[in-house]
Amino acid sequence: MYLSDSYQAFDKWDESLSTEILQKTNISELLIDVEDKLIRKKYVSSLDIEILAAKLTNVETTEDLKLAETILEKFRRTSEALEFQPSLAYSLVRNYLDLGQKERLLPILQDKVKYGIFLDRFSANLLLNSFLLEKKYKEATQVCTHLMLQDEGDDRLTRALGLNACYNFYLTATDEDFKNVQEEEDDEDIVKVKVNFVRNHTNDDHFDLIDKRKLLGKTTAYLGREGNNSSIISLQILGNILYKKFGRICDTLQTILDNNELQLDETIAKTLEKELDEYVYDPLEAKERLPQSPYRRLELIPEAARD
Numbered sequence: 001m002y003l004s005d006s007y008q009a010f011d012k013w014d015e016s017l018s019t020e021i022l023q024k025t026n027i028s029e030l031l032i033d034v035e036d037k038l039i040r041k042k043y044v045s046s047l048d049i050e051i052l053a054a055k056l057t058n059v060e061t062t063e064d065l066k067l068a069e070t071i072l073e074k075f076r077r078t079s080e081a082l083e084f085q086p087s088l089a090y091s092l093v094r095n096y097l098d099l100g101q102k103e104r105l106l107p108i109l110q111d112k113v114k115y116g117i118f119l120d121r122f123s124a125n126l127l128l129n130s131f132l133l134e135k136k137y138k139e140a141t142q143v144c145t146h147l148m149l150q151d152e153g154d155d156r157l158t159r160a161l162g163l164n165a166c167y168n169f170y171l172t173a174t175d176e177d178f179k180n181v182q183e184e185e186d187d188e189d190i191v192k193v194k195v196n197f198v199r200n201h202t203n204d205d206h207f208d209l210i211d212k213r214k215l216l217g218k219t220t221a222y223l224g225r226e227g228n229n230s231s232i233i234s235l236q237i238l239g240n241i242l243y244k245k246f247g248r249i250c251d252t253l254q255t256i257l258d259n260n261e262l263q264l265d266e267t268i269a270k271t272l273e274k275e276l277d278e279y280v281y282d283p284l285e286a287k288e289r290l291p292q293s294p295y296r297r298l299e300l301i302p303e304a305a306r307d
Contacts, residue, residue, distance in 0.1 A: 002161060003129040013094055017054060027055040031067050038074045046083040049075050053091035057098045065101065069108065069115075076116050086120055093123040097130050106139060109146045119147065121155040128161040137172060140165035141216060148219045149207060159223045163235050166220040170238070178212045217242025230256075234265035241268075241275050 030052055037044045052068060059065050075081055096102050105127065108115045119127070124147055131140035144162040147153045153162065169177075202208070209215055221239030224232045233252060240248045249272065256262045 002132055002164075003125060008126060008129075017057070022051065022054055025051055025055055027052070027058045028060075028064065030055065031064060031071070034071050035067065035074075038071065038078075043078055044071075044075060044080065046080045046085070049080075049084060050088060050091070053088050053095070056092070056095040059099070062101075065099070065104070069104075072108075072117075073114055076114060081116060084116075086118075089117050089119055090123045092117065093119070093127050097126065102127060102130055103139060106142055109143070118150060119143070119152065121152070121158050124152070124158055125155070125161060128158070128165060132161065132165060135168075137165050137169035138177060141169040141219065144223065145215055145219045148222045153223055159226075162223040163220065163232065166216060166223065167235060167238070170216065170220070170242070173216075178216075180210060180212060214243050217244070221245070221248070230261075230263050230265065233262060234268045237264065238268045238271065241272055246276075246279075 030048070034044050034048050034052060037048075049072070052071065056065070056068055059068065075084075092108075093102075093105065096105050108117055109119065112118070124143060127143055128140050131137070131143065140161075144153075144165055147158065147162065153159055209218065217239045219239070221236050221243055224236035224239060227233040227236050233256065237249055237252050240246070240252070253264070256264055
């Protein structure tokens with residue numbers, strides 16, 4: 001076990017669920033009532049959603065759980081969504097863990113626009129702990145990536161759990177795990193319209209990053225960014241190897257050379273040597289990384305350009 005029972009505070013959580021208002025609330029009736037309000041009035045209070053999230057541990061079927069997720073999505077489109085408390089994410093994580101449905105949280109965390117759920121350090125640690133105990137390193141790494149994208153990895157315990165997940169996933173991952181799935185558009189779905197300008201393809205190397213290997217690397221490097229011992233600094237270098245940030249690797253290697261108490265892990269050193277031997281400089285890829293205007297001029301027909 002990675003987290004102690006005292007950290008997980010099971011007794012305190014059970015105590016919070018024993019309040020009078022929660023005891024009187026029937027989850028099945030609440031689901032129907034909240035959905036009806038959203039359909040008829042397009043409105044439901046944030047308090048209703050908080051109560052619903054706290055009572056999810058009492059749902060009896062996956063259909064009720066799906067309904068709760070649909071309600072959460074609809075609530076996100078209302079003005080009251082601005083008022084919901086961070087405790088909502090904590091309640092969701094607690095109850096999905098109790099229900100044995102933690103995998104269902106991953107697409108919810110992935111779609112911030114649709115659901116708007118952001119983990120705090122406590123809910124993140126509970127979720128990471130649960131995945132790690134079951135050796136579900138891929139799922140735990142996905143949680144870490146969400147934290148990296150939102151810059152929510154300041155807690156030392158979160159970083160430790162996250163590095164554990166990322167490194168174990170790196171060791172056990174297959175080529176299939178890093179395969180990028182691209183959705184092909186049917187010709188019938190493509191609609192051409194005339195516009196004043198055409199946007200250049202841009203990649204901010206953060207939210208636009210879809211390469212799974214680079215995402216793992218960036219996440220690992222992010223979690224190990226404040227490393228002060230050989231193990232964590234070695235993982236930071238591993239992350240930047242996967243992320244293809246060789247300039248950062250050089251800076252970290254210089255830090256190791258300047259400190260007699262630090263040394264690079266031998267396995268990761270061999271990985272770096274192999275990566276450098278296989279690396280081929282691509283000028284087009286390098287050019288794409290340079291800052292560009294989001295707009296480009298349309299090419300005119302020469303005869304039209306003379307006019």
